[in-house]
Amino acid sequence: MNEEVKKNIEEIKAELKNADAETATRLKALLKDLETKLDESKEDDLDLGEIIERFETAHPKLTDMFNRLADLLSNIGI
Secondary structure (H helix, E strand, C coil), rough: CCHHHHHHHHHHHHHHHHHHHHHHHHHHHHHHHHHHHHHHHCCCCCCHHHHHHHHHHHHHHHHHHHHHHHHHHHHHCC
């Protein structure tokens, strides 16, 4: 997995301590799935846009972090 992508995922995980329990649980599951897909080199269906939109109003900082992650994934061809 790309080191910059890995760093952004870790930053998001750290920020989840400030999220409500339900959001944190959902996002942790999402991140786990994303890490699995990246580790397995499955590059299909990694559209984070829908997930970012769902949390954007309630969690603007997380939205920004996911946008940066999506940009990084796009830049490496995922």
